[in-house]
Amino acid sequence: DGGITQSPKYLFRKEGQNVTLSCEQNLNHDAMYWYRQDPGQGLRLIYYSQIVNDFQKGDIAEGYSVSREKKESFPLTVTSAQKNPTAFYLCASSNGQGHTDTQYFGPGTRLTVL
Amino acid sequence: GESVGLHLPTLSVQEGDNSIINCAYSNSASDYFIWYKQESGKGPQFIIDIRSNMDKRQGQRVTVLLNKTVKHLSLQIAATQPGDSAVYFCAETPPGKLIFGQGTELSVKP
Numbered sequence: 001d002g003g004i005t006q007s008p009k010y011l012f013r014k015e016g017q018n019v020t021l022s023c024e025q026n027l028n029h030d031a032m033y034w035y036r037q038d039p040g041q042g043l044r045l046i047y048y049s050q051i052v053n054d055f056q057k058g059d060i061a062e063g064y065s066v067s068r069e070k071k072e073s074f075p076l077t078v079t080s081a082q083k084n085p086t087a088f089y090l091c092a093s094s095n096g097q098g099h100t101d102t103q104y105f106g107p108g109t110r111l112t113v114l
Numbered sequence: 115g116e117s118v119g120l121h122l123p124t125l126s127v128q129e130g131d132n133s134i135i136n137c138a139y140s141n142s143a144s145d146y147f148i149w150y151k152q153e154s155g156k157g158p159q160f161i162i163d164i165r166s167n168m169d170k171r172q173g174q175r176v177t178v179l180l181n182k183t184v185k186h187l188s189l190q191i192a193a194t195q196p197g198d199s200a201v202y203f204c205a206e207t208p209p210g211k212l213i214f215g216q217g218t219e220l221s222v223k224p
Contacts, residue, residue, distance in 0.1 A: 004157075040123075042203065042214040043158075090157050102148060103212065105157035 003027065004106035006091050011111045013078070013085070021076045021109045023091030032074035033092040033103060036060060043090065049074055078111060086113045126221045133191040135218045137204035142185060144206035144213075149178060149189045152217070153200045161189070161202075196222045 004025045013019045023032065031050045035043040045058030049068040063082025068074055074093075078085045089109045094101040127133045139147070145166040150158035162173045164180050164187075171178050177190040187204050203217035 006157075040216065042216045045212070092157075102160055102163060104160060105150075107157045108155070110155075 004091060004093055004104060006089075006106040006109050008109060009107065011109055013111060013113050015113060016080045018077055018079050019111065021078070021089055021091075021111070023074045023076065023106060024072055025074075025091075025093045025106075026072060027093055027095070027104070028071070029093035029095050029104075030071070031094045031096065031101070032068065033094075034058075034064070034066065034074070034076045035090045035092065037088040037090055037108075046076065046089075085111055087111060123216065124219045124221065126223060127194050129194060129196060129222055129224050131194055133194045133198070133220060135189045135191075135202045135220065137187040137189075137215050137218075139185050139187060139204065139206040139215075140213070141206060141208035142182075144208045146207040147178070147180060147187050148205045149176075149187075149202060150205065150214075151198075151200045151202055158203070191220075194220075194222050196224060198222055 007022045011019060033048040034046040036046055037043050044060050046060055046064050047055055047058050047066040049055035052068055052071050055066050055068050063079055065077045089111060091106045092103040094103045148163045149161040151161050152158040162176050162178050164171045164178045169180050175192045179188045191198055199220055199222045201217040201219045203215045205212055205214045
């Protein structure tokens with residue numbers, strides 16, 4: 001099956017710890033994205049990558065880091081510098097490299113800081 | 115049943131009725147619009163899209179209407195079913211960006 005997978009589905013973190021969220025796609029898409037979703041709010045862009053070994057900050061990049069060493073993978077690290085990390089994190093990918101290309105989403109990871 | 119986009123975040127309809135979910139977008143330079151469906155605890159699922167050179171597009175049981183004059187987008191769902199219960203949100207694409215709306219929660223009563 002082609003698609004986007006995210007793991008884990010639920011993640012708990014103690015304050016001061018870094019955690020890494022996994023995102024893998026086998027759609028052969030060039031572009032990948034990370035969003036954060038909070039209750040009652042729209043999706044906010046954290047980071048995006050239009051091509052391997054390149055990535056750009058989105059609207060709320062502070063406290064997050066990413067890497068894009070392989071086309072299929074775009075892991076997101078939530079660092080201890082992120083003041084309010086509890087949220088639902090969504091990864092997406094698109095065939096083209098522009099924001100106007102339809103983005104397809106993974107199932108999400110719910111991160112809770114204890 | 116009909117919603118008024120971001121100002122009315124919930125819409126409740128009877129099974130079998132048609133649903134209309136509205137979205138007011140902000141940027142007149144946006145040239146591509148997408149509707150997504152998100153079920154509880156899951157990622158958003160692409161439903162239908164429309165380019166700015168069109169004013170209507172139909173899919174299976176869904177129709178998207180675009181009114182560029184008033185910057186308004188709507189999603190019509192025919193014969194709404196319990197499986198349609200979810201949050202629906204629109205996205206617009208001003209140059210270089212993709213902006214998502216807050217969403218409207220659709221609740222289908224049996």
